[in-house]
Amino acid sequence: MKQEYICIVCPKGCHIIVDGDNINGYTCLRGLNYVKQESTDPKRNITSTVLIEGEDDLVCPVRTSLEIPKSEIFNVMKEINKFKAKKPIQMNQVLIKNVLNLDVDIISTKEIL
Amino acid sequence: MKINNKTYDIVIIGGGSAGLSAAKKAYEEGISSILIVERNNELGGILNQCIHNGFGLHKFKKELTGPEYAYEYIEFIKENNIDYFLNTLVLSINSKDKLIVCSSSEEGIINISYKCLIFSAGCNERTSGQIMIPGERPNGVFTAGLAQKLLNIDGYLVGKNVYILGSGDIGLIMARRMTLEGANVIGVSEIMPYSNGLNRNIVQCLNDYNIPLRLHNTVIKIHGKNQLEGITICDVDDSLKPIEGREKFIKCDTLLLSIGLYPFNAMLKNSGAKVNTETKGAWVDQNLETTLDSVFSCGNVLHVHDLVDYVSDEGEIAGENAAKLIKYGRKTLLKTIFTKHNSNLGYLLPNEIKVYKDLNEVSFSFRVKKPISKGEILFKDGENIIKRSVKNDLIPSEMVKIKLNNLDFNNLNELSVEVNEI
Numbered sequence: 236m237k238q239e240y241i242c243i244v245c246p247k248g249c250h251i252i253v254d255g256d257n258i259n260g261y262t263c264l265r266g267l268n269y270v271k272q273e274s275t276d277p278k279r280n281i282t283s284t285v286l287i288e289g290e291d292d293l294v295c296p297v298r299t300s301l302e303i304p305k306s307e308i309f310n311v312m313k314e315i316n317k318f319k320a321k322k323p324i325q326m327n328q329v330l331i332k333n334v335l336n337l338d339v340d341i342i343s344t345k346e347i348l
Numbered sequence: 349m350k351i352n353n354k355t356y357d358i359v360i361i362g363g364g365s366a367g368l369s370a371a372k373k374a375y376e377e378g379i380s381s382i383l384i385v386e387r388n389n390e391l392g393g394i395l396n397q398c399i400h401n402g403f404g405l406h407k408f409k410k411e412l413t414g415p416e417y418a419y420e421y422i423e424f425i426k427e428n429n430i431d432y433f434l435n436t437l438v439l440s441i442n443s444k445d446k447l448i449v450c451s452s453s454e455e456g457i458i459n460i461s462y463k464c465l466i467f468s469a470g471c472n473e474r475t476s477g478q479i480m481i482p483g484e485r486p487n488g489v490f491t492a493g494l495a496q497k498l499l500n501i502d503g504y505l506v507g508k509n510v511y512i513l514g515s516g517d518i519g520l521i522m523a524r525r526m527t528l529e530g531a532n533v534i535g536v537s538e539i540m541p542y543s544n545g546l547n548r549n550i551v552q553c554l555n556d557y558n559i560p561l562r563l564h565n566t567v568i569k570i571h572g573k574n575q576l577e578g579i580t581i582c583d584v585d586d587s588l589k590p591i592e593g594r595e596k597f598i599k600c601d602t603l604l605l606s607i608g609l610y611p612f613n614a615m616l617k618n619s620g621a622k623v624n625t626e627t628k629g630a631w632v633d634q635n636l637e638t639t640l641d642s643v644f645s646c647g648n649v650l651h652v653h654d655l656v657d658y659v660s661d662e663g664e665i666a667g668e669n670a671a672k673l674i675k676y677g678r679k680t681l682l683k684t685i686f687t688k689h690n691s692n693l694g695y696l697l698p699n700e701i702k703v704y705k706d707l708n709e710v711s712f713s714f715r716v717k718k719p720i721s722k723g724e725i726l727f728k729d730g731e732n733i734i735k736r737s738v739k740n741d742l743i744p745s746e747m748v749k750i751k752l753n754n755l756d757f758n759n760l761n762e763l764s765v766e767v768n769e770i
């Protein structure tokens with residue numbers, strides 16, 4: 236079955252058409268890899284924030300260390316929203332290790348001392 | 349009242365990505381007397397609230413979040429002991445005496461003298477007043493950037509049932525962000541027949557979460573007295589006028605406006621700098637120097653950017669040229685060429701080229717006015733074509749950057765840029 240994808244790897248947004256084993260329209264290797272993944276098991280990076288102990292109006296931005304399956308996004312968000320970080324927070328510190336056994340960590344994206 | 353006076357070689361107004369990269373570059377060029385003045389309580393500017401990833405693909409060859417991108421620069425500033433004042437608002441620029449007046453929470457009013465000034469104060473968001481939506485002004489109407497700051501820095505979700513007007517990237521990114529935080533994002537309306545956001549953001553921010561995008565549609569009324577109760581949306585015709593009978597009421601408690609940004613250039617304008625009427629930013633030459641002596645402008649305050657990498661590049665140009673002006677003084681001007689463009693371009697920078705001996709490279713940026721599926725880009729001196737390139741899928745939301753190099757600018761009489769549909 237013919238399926239069209241818009242690549243999200245970079246701002247270019249190539250239109251890639253997958254027809255069985257035939258893949259057309261990609262302009263780089265990352266695009267090809269993206270569409271192979273997207274047509275079988277779509278994955279996304281998630282960015283969000285976590286609460287900080289002792290802070291009322293300051294949160295710490297975080298991201299997943301690797302992409303997670305799309306179907307796990309809201310489950311991972313629940314874990315992120317349950318968590319409270321302790322200061323000081325270093326840049327790219329692991330805050331939640333191996334979240335939901337997905338082999339992915341939740342790491343900070345800001346230094347908050 | 350006691351007034352503090354300070355002096356620096358280079359003073360930078362605004363510690364966002366433009367100001368940070370200008371400081372870094374000027375330092376690398378050998379200037380150590382540099383001061384960044386920032387009104388916020390931290391450096392980084394708008395990047396601090398852009399916690400999503402997608403930054404730095406050009407400059408760092410990897411995908412960073414906004415705070416991570418800023419960190420790369422802030423670390424440099426700290427490691428090299430470049431001075432910065434936080435919680436310090438610049439009130440005015442006095443270009444005649446080469447000083448700025450600031451108000452600091454700690455020190456009160458400060459006068460700071462400069463040899464070169466770099467103005468990198470960022471942009472503002474358009475509000476509903478500026479696009480004249482009829483109805484009340486109840487609580488619940490926010491610009492998308494303000495909602496982003498409240499959520500991503502302060503941890504405060506502004507509403508539960510959300511509608512978004514405007515399909516710019518900030519609106520799209522907030523649609524996903526609020527959905528992840530449990531809000532119900534009902535839809536996005538865009539008055540134009542095409543989206544102003546990147547395709548990748550339509551896919552990963554709207555399609556991923558089944559949020560509808562209505563093109564050629566807009567909000568025509570805001571309902572609710574104290575608190576927003578709903579909006580009326582309506583399809584529009586080709587002249588962007590609402591079509592009767594195509595109205596629809598939507599119940600919501602929050603309306604986010606993602607309807608455009610404009611340079612926060614008022615202070616520079618008030619100090620007498622010439623304004624580029626198309627960008628609303630300053631009128632600049634190829635070194636990004638404004639019409640005020642030794643005053644440079646870069647980043648979103650010069651023209652609104654969609655890619656932070658380009659903002660950093662521009663900061664570097666301003667920082668490098670400010671440093672060179674201090675180190676070597678001003679070169680003899682051979683002539684000035686004013687740049688022109690045809691009607692398919694919304695604007696073109698730089699506005700003028702100051703030709704000195706040995707000038708052989710100039711960077712140009714522009715945006716097209718409407719989508720052009722296949723465009724021929726021509727650089728011309730009168731009827732003589734200097735450079736021709738072809739580019740597919742030119743859209744207004746993507747800035748085009750082109751460098752002219754290995755060219756003796758002293759041989760040119762004029763310079764115009766044309767984009768033609770082919």
Ligand SMILES: Cc1cc2nc3c(=O)[nH]c(=O)nc-3n(C[C@H](O)[C@H](O)[C@H](O)COP(=O)(O)OP(=O)(O)OC[C@H]3O[C@@H](n4cnc5c(N)ncnc54)[C@H](O)[C@@H]3O)c2cc1C
Nearest residue numbers: 362364365366387393394437438469470647648654655656
């Ligand atoms: C909401 C938003 C989302 C974006 N998302 C993306 C994205 O996903 N990917 C991407 O590549 N690009 C994105 N961009 C574009 C890019 O990141 C920004 O354009 C860029 O970071 C702007 O840098 P800047 O230094 O010009 O402005 P800013 O970051 O706004 O910095 C200006 C600084 O000047 C300070 N300032 C202003 N006036 C004064 C004064 N009078 N005195 C002292 N300080 C002052 C401000 O506090 C601010 O810190 C986004 C832009 C915006 C506005």
